[in-house]
Amino acid sequence: MARLTNCIAMMNEGIERVSQIIPQMPAVEARLCRLMLMVGSSLEEELEFKLKPHKLNHSDFLTLMILYSRPDGSSTPGELCEFATQGATNMTRITNSLVKRGLITRGASAEDRRRVVIRITAAGKRFVQKMLPPMFPRVGAMFADFSDADKRNLSRLLSKLAHNLDQLDPGTQP
Amino acid sequence: MARLTNCIAMMNEGIERVSQIIPQMPAVEARLCRLMLMVGSSLEEELEFKLKPHKLNHSDFLTLMILYSRPDGSSTPGELCEFATQGATNMTRITNSLVKRGLITRGASAEDRRRVVIRITAAGKRFVQKMLPPMFPRVGAMFADFSDADKRNLSRLLSKLAHNLDQLDPGTQP
DNA sequence: ATATTTTATTTCACCAGTGAAATATGACTT
DNA sequence: AAGTCATATTTCACTGGTGAAATAAAATAT
Numbered sequence: 001m002a003r004l005t006n007c008i009a010m011m012n013e014g015i016e017r018v019s020q021i022i023p024q025m026p027a028v029e030a031r032l033c034r035l036m037l038m039v040g041s042s043l044e045e046e047l048e049f050k051l052k053p054h055k056l057n058h059s060d061f062l063t064l065m066i067l068y069s070r071p072d073g074s075s076t077p078g079e080l081c082e083f084a085t086q087g088a089t090n091m092t093r094i095t096n097s098l099v100k101r102g103l104i105t106r107g108a109s110a111e112d113r114r115r116v117v118i119r120i121t122a123a124g125k126r127f128v129q130k131m132l133p134p135m136f137p138r139v140g141a142m143f144a145d146f147s148d149a150d151k152r153n154l155s156r157l158l159s160k161l162a163h164n165l166d167q168l169d170p171g172t173q174p
Numbered sequence: 175m176a177r178l179t180n181c182i183a184m185m186n187e188g189i190e191r192v193s194q195i196i197p198q199m200p201a202v203e204a205r206l207c208r209l210m211l212m213v214g215s216s217l218e219e220e221l222e223f224k225l226k227p228h229k230l231n232h233s234d235f236l237t238l239m240i241l242y243s244r245p246d247g248s249s250t251p252g253e254l255c256e257f258a259t260q261g262a263t264n265m266t267r268i269t270n271s272l273v274k275r276g277l278i279t280r281g282a283s284a285e286d287r288r289r290v291v292i293r294i295t296a297a298g299k300r301f302v303q304k305m306l307p308p309m310f311p312r313v314g315a316m317f318a319d320f321s322d323a324d325k326r327n328l329s330r331l332l333s334k335l336a337h338n339l340d341q342l343d344p345g346t347q348p
Numbered sequence: 349a350t351a352t353t354t355t356a357t358t359t360c361a362c363c364a365g366t367g368a369a370a371t372a373t374g375a376c377t378t
Numbered sequence: 379a380a381g382t383c384a385t386a387t388t389t390c391a392c393t394g395g396t397g398a399a400a401t402a403a404a405a406t407a408t
Contacts, residue, residue, distance in 0.1 A: 004336045014243035026314045035332045040214025042339045069188035114356040114403045140200045157328045158209045162178045165216045288373045288386040
């Protein structure tokens, strides 16, 4: 049975009831937030499902993909934290785990001894090149009935929301 | 500085580079997925930020809100798991924590002794009614520059994606 | 040249979440 | 009536994530 759409229907009912009790609640916006969070959770679950056979989780995968996408295949824990929206603590743990699997290496920085240089290995690159293609059909299938205009619209609306979230964020205000 | 939009820019570059190495990658769809995940993460962070003064996390809040929105203010752990997309293990922990704070109660079911009835308390209702209004301005601000058509479009596209995810999900296929 | 502040990463102890197993109960089959 | 299977929840041991503190190094101020 259709779980996510069911949950969405129940969420709609719940928001409807709460907005009757608290009429000043911005129900349309609250509902959009909730919908975003639910779809996001489901996307994450779908990604973790695809990664499971490779014994990777989302964070491992993202870290590896960031390194793979770099021209020189390297970065630092600090940069990886920023790109992957992870804490330093956790990036240490993630990189430890990937080093252990021989997918990346950890080295000293020539210009700053505080820094660590993380680099994807040849085995890591092969691992990514092997892992990605089987994921493509399901990624395509998620948007099977989206027109080009739909995709552009979704992109525009999400980017706009991202910009608004940046304006709000207390953590990044100067 | 604008963190999320910066990460998005870097993600765009990364996807561009990977799609040059692996031309058969559905880059548009991969980018939309990644964008969804990033915006979702940021929404979650924004929500956790709003909840922090109340010493609640997202799961506690959602569980409490589901109970608050029910006509009779009650549910079972099994139902709560379904609505909140949580495991049974974690729902035990979440409900234990909310019981401890006096926001909900745990009782026996009259018709099925395997079941537990979770009910929001008067204190829990007051807590919700006090907690929600200060959240409204920032919820509204997230969509400050969205037209009504934008909101309807976002809703339509997310619902469509949700439906596609349900079609894909191996966990719920009959 | 020295002291102070800032930055980068790791370690530690903890929190939120999970899968497997245990327990109790209800439904179904024989 | 008894046995088997399914359901609901909790417990246990673990994983992935966090904030605070520790450590080392670089930048800045004096």
